[in-house]
Amino acid sequence: MSAPVVHFAGVTHDYVTPGGVTRALDGVELRIESGERVALLGPSGCGKSTLLGIAEGLIAPTAGGAYLDDVKICKPHSDAGVVFQKDLLLNWKTVLDNVLLPVRLRKERVADYRERALALLKDVGLADFADSRPTELSGGMRQRVAFCRALVRDPDVLLLDEPFGALDALTREQINTDLSSMMDTTQATAVLVTHSIEEAAFFADRIVVMSPRPGRIAEEIVVDVPRPRPAWPTVDHRFDEVLDRARRAITSRKAAA
Amino acid sequence: MSAPVVHFAGVTHDYVTPGGVTRALDGVELRIESGERVALLGPSGCGKSTLLGIAEGLIAPTAGGAYLDDVKICKPHSDAGVVFQKDLLLNWKTVLDNVLLPVRLRKERVADYRERALALLKDVGLADFADSRPTELSGGMRQRVAFCRALVRDPDVLLLDEPFGALDALTREQINTDLSSMMDTTQATAVLVTHSIEEAAFFADRIVVMSPRPGRIAEEIVVDVPRPRPAWPTVDHRFDEVLDRARRAITSRKAAA
Amino acid sequence: GSDDDAASGDLDRVTIQLQLPENGLFSGFWYGKAEGIYEKHGIDLVIEPGVSSQAASDAVARGTVDFTTSSFPSVALNRVAGNPLVGLAEVIRGGNQGLLVGSDSGIESWSDLEGKSVIITTGSSQKPLYDAAVTAAGVDPDKIEVVNVNQNVINQTFASGGADAVLTLFPFSEPLVAPQRDVEAISFSEAGVEMPGFFLISSEEYVSENADLTERFVQATLESWAGAYENQDDAIAAMLAENPALKEEDAGAVFEAFAANGCGVDDNGTWFGDFTAEELEGGVETLVSSGVLEEGAVDLATTFPRATLDALPAEGQYDCADLEGDS
Amino acid sequence: MRRSRGRKPLLGALGVALALIAWHLVTTVGGVQATVLPEPLDVLRSLGDNRQLLLDNVGYTLRTILIGFALSVVIGVSLAVAMRASSTVDGLLTPVIVGIQTVPKIALLPVILAWFGIGQTSGLVIVVLITVFPILVNTRLGFSGVDEEFRSLGSVMGGSRARTFWTIEVPLALPAIFSGLEVGMTLAVTGAAGAEMFAGSEGIAFVMQVASSALRMDMAFAALTVLTVLGVVLYYATTLVAWALMPWTRGRS
Amino acid sequence: MRRSRGRKPLLGALGVALALIAWHLVTTVGGVQATVLPEPLDVLRSLGDNRQLLLDNVGYTLRTILIGFALSVVIGVSLAVAMRASSTVDGLLTPVIVGIQTVPKIALLPVILAWFGIGQTSGLVIVVLITVFPILVNTRLGFSGVDEEFRSLGSVMGGSRARTFWTIEVPLALPAIFSGLEVGMTLAVTGAAGAEMFAGSEGIAFVMQVASSALRMDMAFAALTVLTVLGVVLYYATTLVAWALMPWTRGRS
Ligand SMILES: Nc1ncnc2c1ncn2[C@@H]1O[C@H](COP(=O)(O)OP(=O)(O)OP(=O)(O)O)[C@@H](O)[C@H]1O
Ligand SMILES: Nc1ncnc2c1ncn2[C@@H]1O[C@H](COP(=O)(O)OP(=O)(O)OP(=O)(O)O)[C@@H](O)[C@H]1O
Ligand SMILES: Cc1ncc(C[n+]2csc(CCO)c2C)c(N)n1
Ligand SMILES: [Mg+2]
Numbered sequence A, B: 001m002s003a004p005v006v007h008f009a010g011v012t013h014d015y016v017t018p019g020g021v022t023r024a025l026d027g028v029e030l031r032i033e034s035g036e037r038v039a040l041l042g043p044s045g046c047g048k049s050t051l052l053g054i055a056e057g058l059i060a061p062t063a064g065g066a067y068l069d070d071v072k073i074c075k076p077h078s079d080a081g082v083v084f085q086k087d088l089l090l091n092w093k094t095v096l097d098n099v100l101l102p103v104r105l106r107k108e109r110v111a112d113y114r115e116r117a118l119a120l121l122k123d124v125g126l127a128d129f130a131d132s133r134p135t136e137l138s139g140g141m142r143q144r145v146a147f148c149r150a151l152v153r154d155p156d157v158l159l160l161d162e163p164f165g166a167l168d169a170l171t172r173e174q175i176n177t178d179l180s181s182m183m184d185t186t187q188a189t190a191v192l193v194t195h196s197i198e199e200a201a202f203f204a205d206r207i208v209v210m211s212p213r214p215g216r217i218a219e220e221i222v223v224d225v226p227r228p229r230p231a232w233p234t235v236d237h238r239f240d241e242v243l244d245r246a247r248r249a250i251t252s253r254k255a256a257a
Numbered sequence C: 001g002s003d004d005d006a007a008s009g010d011l012d013r014v015t016i017q018l019q020l021p022e023n024g025l026f027s028g029f030w031y032g033k034a035e036g037i038y039e040k041h042g043i044d045l046v047i048e049p050g051v052s053s054q055a056a057s058d059a060v061a062r063g064t065v066d067f068t069t070s071s072f073p074s075v076a077l078n079r080v081a082g083n084p085l086v087g088l089a090e091v092i093r094g095g096n097q098g099l100l101v102g103s104d105s106g107i108e109s110w111s112d113l114e115g116k117s118v119i120i121t122t123g124s125s126q127k128p129l130y131d132a133a134v135t136a137a138g139v140d141p142d143k144i145e146v147v148n149v150n151q152n153v154i155n156q157t158f159a160s161g162g163a164d165a166v167l168t169l170f171p172f173s174e175p176l177v178a179p180q181r182d183v184e185a186i187s188f189s190e191a192g193v194e195m196p197g198f199f200l201i202s203s204e205e206y207v208s209e210n211a212d213l214t215e216r217f218v219q220a221t222l223e224s225w226a227g228a229y230e231n232q233d234d235a236i237a238a239m240l241a242e243n244p245a246l247k248e249e250d251a252g253a254v255f256e257a258f259a260a261n262g263c264g265v266d267d268n269g270t271w272f273g274d275f276t277a278e279e280l281e282g283g284v285e286t287l288v289s290s291g292v293l294e295e296g297a298v299d300l301a302t303t304f305p306r307a308t309l310d311a312l313p314a315e316g317q318y319d320c321a322d323l324e325g326d327s
Numbered sequence D, E: 001m002r003r004s005r006g007r008k009p010l011l012g013a014l015g016v017a018l019a020l021i022a023w024h025l026v027t028t029v030g031g032v033q034a035t036v037l038p039e040p041l042d043v044l045r046s047l048g049d050n051r052q053l054l055l056d057n058v059g060y061t062l063r064t065i066l067i068g069f070a071l072s073v074v075i076g077v078s079l080a081v082a083m084r085a086s087s088t089v090d091g092l093l094t095p096v097i098v099g100i101q102t103v104p105k106i107a108l109l110p111v112i113l114a115w116f117g118i119g120q121t122s123g124l125v126i127v128v129l130i131t132v133f134p135i136l137v138n139t140r141l142g143f144s145g146v147d148e149e150f151r152s153l154g155s156v157m158g159g160s161r162a163r164t165f166w167t168i169e170v171p172l173a174l175p176a177i178f179s180g181l182e183v184g185m186t187l188a189v190t191g192a193a194g195a196e197m198f199a200g201s202e203g204i205a206f207v208m209q210v211a212s213s214a215l216r217m218d219m220a221f222a223a224l225t226v227l228t229v230l231g232v233v234l235y236y237a238t239t240l241v242a243w244a245l246m247p248w249t250r251g252r253s
């Protein structure tokens, strides 16, 4: 079974608030191929989280639609591994049980995933904390647990909303590398929302830059650098043009707004 | 009145949990001169937030002490502008009133700070949202409000715990620049906790790298580059050595742990 | 009104607390007030609303109010418990108490109670009388289901078939229940249990400090109640004027039931308000036999002083001839 | 969401109508006697007939409820604040308060009557005794749900403990406090009614009491209906105040 | 913090002792009559004298309380869940439930007695009528406090609506639910006592009622003391269950 194509077809979304209507997305057209990795860059409030919400089936777009392999996404589906901006850990469960949450929610056999969960925790340096409560962890450690939770079932779509925002530079790099190598084996289709141009360049096959509110696709930059890539794109000159284009795309958007 | 010296003298801190005692900091010795800007880098969970909490007077260290101009910090003092990892906005107040919160909490005249608050909101691109509720903002926009709130009274000490973590690359750069120019006029003493080596290099007079738990001072890197600095340290070769040292300091710590 | 204010200057102020929210039973007080009977005796009567027998007795013992009405067992038990109440005149005869039974319940006498259910008012002092009656009738108390029900709902509960019998003061229950359920009355005396009725009461201290006023008040009250029994419509009108929440026919039915038993000379030849030593001793015996009172715990002479009754009643003072035929 | 807002009052009316129909059926074909439960139509008629009497008494009851409720809010919130501020106060008072809450108030009636007499003062005491506990408990719940970090925020921003408390903690605790007030308001109605029935001489529940002891069930239930409507109105008024005071929670439920 | 934990029971005992001393003074030098409030020492003596009688009756009352409370929890939480799940159910039931909560239960007593007879079943009905509302309200409060994002989390992770609800929402709502249970438990005690006093033939409150009709106030207050202690113990048992079930909230308050 190959990873699905994720297709946003003319997606527009309006939020209705007491103060009026906010157009968050305006006719977003974006096709992500099977196994492709896309990074979504754009200024704060441009609708990145909204777009991901639509892919998750949590938000129904005002117009247009999102498709998984040509099947319209109408309700939450569970084929995706998701990490939100907030960690959303359950404080009453141990770290290990938090990682196993998707397994339990789907009523699958927990025993089948224990090893996998422990291995993931080990990868992010939390092997010793498997039996701790999330309340005992720092913000960064908590987010790493959330990350393990998203990966525990080896999903074939990954939707990541700034999952590295709270991680320290090294762990971030480490998880970036882990994620990358994991994806080489699973071939998952992935969307990463990030604010870091370097991270986008390291992660993505293609960087999609969005314009400020209302969000539109402003520019697409193909990252034509073979893997494995260096953890620090800035040290590799093949990234120079990518980084430069992304930086200018983002800056000109701001100036235009 | 010149900005105070912040001095951590042999600070050790232990957290007591049901599972046992966690040593978060171990004999941290650090003196930050009047008006100096220090960036604190270190792996997740190494005690950066704890150290800041001690400087804020919120956490009483197990041993040693923190001093402001040789006065021991025993309880929360309000001379510092603080931004936490979480935005902690008050959802029942407008954005403007959130920014003015420190003024109200100190029972000062709100009218005296209105202009300043609006100007700050304008700087971070939220002029149109002064009368909105925080619930209507994106995560990044909320954190920018928290940032304005910390600066509204022109504090002479700034304690910033990953305040840029949720900001998009461009706004981040913009606020970094704003902060930097603001500090050139106010001469505040500042500590910035960050996970971004570039950000540390752009911001700091000195980068302090901490070792993994229990946190100790591992390395200090003086950033001997005159201001104004380029927003992207990576494009300026004078930063090469700083970035490289910081990167290696952080990597070797991890390997050693 | 302003007329009262002018007059009250030379009148002695006397307060009475009722034992229930206003009820036809107490019409006599309003009648006496409205007809100027209390005023005639130099008394400005203030009628205070009440919530329960014990609350009123407590208030009298405390000196918060001057008078109330209360049952014989209640007076006795209050004295033992430290409230020095005194009974001055028996305004309701003892024979009015007992079981009201459903005609369909198969109960014809106290000895038929086995296997039946009996409602007893919670907080009332009727339980010892019931115990004495059951014992006297030779019934095993364990074979009767006793159910305590709040005074506010006993009539309702019984009327709607909630039990086979209810222990009550007949005039209080019968007129209300009868339209809903066919009932018979079985009095305590049918079980050979003696019990005096309800007394106008005050405290030892008040009576000794206000001997003359007390005497006048007792006299005025007996006159008022007897007058009310004689002129029922006026008595009820006087009461309804004060209590818009009451319906005329309800107040009337209750009042009429009480009036039928309350006036004139009884079988023993005692006048309305008067009581005999044997009657009191019989009551004590009943309470002692059911274990709530110790022999000699209550000194009857001080608890039921006759001094205020000595001047009463002058032969022919009450003309109850019209009423006696009704019962 | 928008559609369901408009539907809510309609649904509520439907719910009430269904309950009334059930009541009607129970009394007509269900064989419940009129001395136990009168027919709703008779009650309606009695409502009309006794309009004046009921109106005359509803003010008294309303006053007892509102003053008693206000006292309970002041006492309950103050106690919660004091217990929050000092663990000594908390430790001292908790078992006593729980004890007072648990004692059947009717057993304390003689004591209340001895101290406060028959009438409105006793009514207020009873209302407070009944109402204060849920307000206290929910206010404490609200405070304990406030994230520690918000308190830190207040102190590092120069707020005194008191000012931080009022500016930050109280609004954060408000939703929980208002849940307590909603329960408390219905209990205030119950308390005022109980007080009128057992320690009163005026008010709607007193009328109900007099009527039902005369087995005038239509009139008793007319009074009961007024009391219930009063309670429901006061409950919704409380939720409305909550809604008006806390616009930021509106989207939520 | 660590020190204050050890102090708490001591402080509680001190608070109770102070309340007892106040009671003693009120009855000895305060001039309150023995028919209104007996001396605590007399009550203590009576507790000893009537040990057996009290013990024989406490089981009955406890059963009413516990079964009634359990029913209330099931009903209250189920209603809250149903009202959470469907805004139609919520709209239909809210006014009716508020109405039932507000009606003075004593007015419904004849109806309850007519349907359920005099005895424990009626007692249970009364307990449920009194107890269910705060449990319902607090459960709803708990659910409405759950961050929308947690629900999103559950659905994107493949949890059915029901499973997400039980696995994520219910534990998040638990602290608020338990506040409702704490209030509810004290009301269950009150309700059971009220039922025994107004229409009973067994139980601690029945004993209290019988004693007070014989003006045996020492014995009545001995029963009242047992009832109050029972209530306090049950309240603390509820908080203890909360403490045991929710270790993650322990640091908080
Ligand atoms: N629940 C909501 N109600 C009203 N407006 C909203 C809501 N959520 C988001 N918005 C608005 O929609 C726009 C897009 O929000 P979104 O969270 O998708 O942005 P984002 O690109 O993820 O921002 P960030 O980088 O800060 O996370 C913003 O302008 C925001 O104000
Ligand atoms: N309240 C607490 N109770 C127990 N342990 C804690 C607590 N807060 C922090 N710790 C522990 O103390 C250590 C330092 O935590 P701290 O939050 O200071 O780290 P940090 O450097 O700020 O991490 P991050 O970069 O992830 O924010 C961590 O190992 C954490 O597990
Ligand atoms: C003059 C007088 N008559 C009766 C009572 C007492 N009482 C009034 S109604 C009622 C029946 C309730 O069971 C009882 C016993 C009294 N206190 N004074
Ligand atoms: Mg976002």
Ligand SMILES: [Mg+2]
Residues within 6 Å of the ligand: A138, A139, A140, B048, B049, B050, B085, B161
């Ligand atoms: Mg931190």
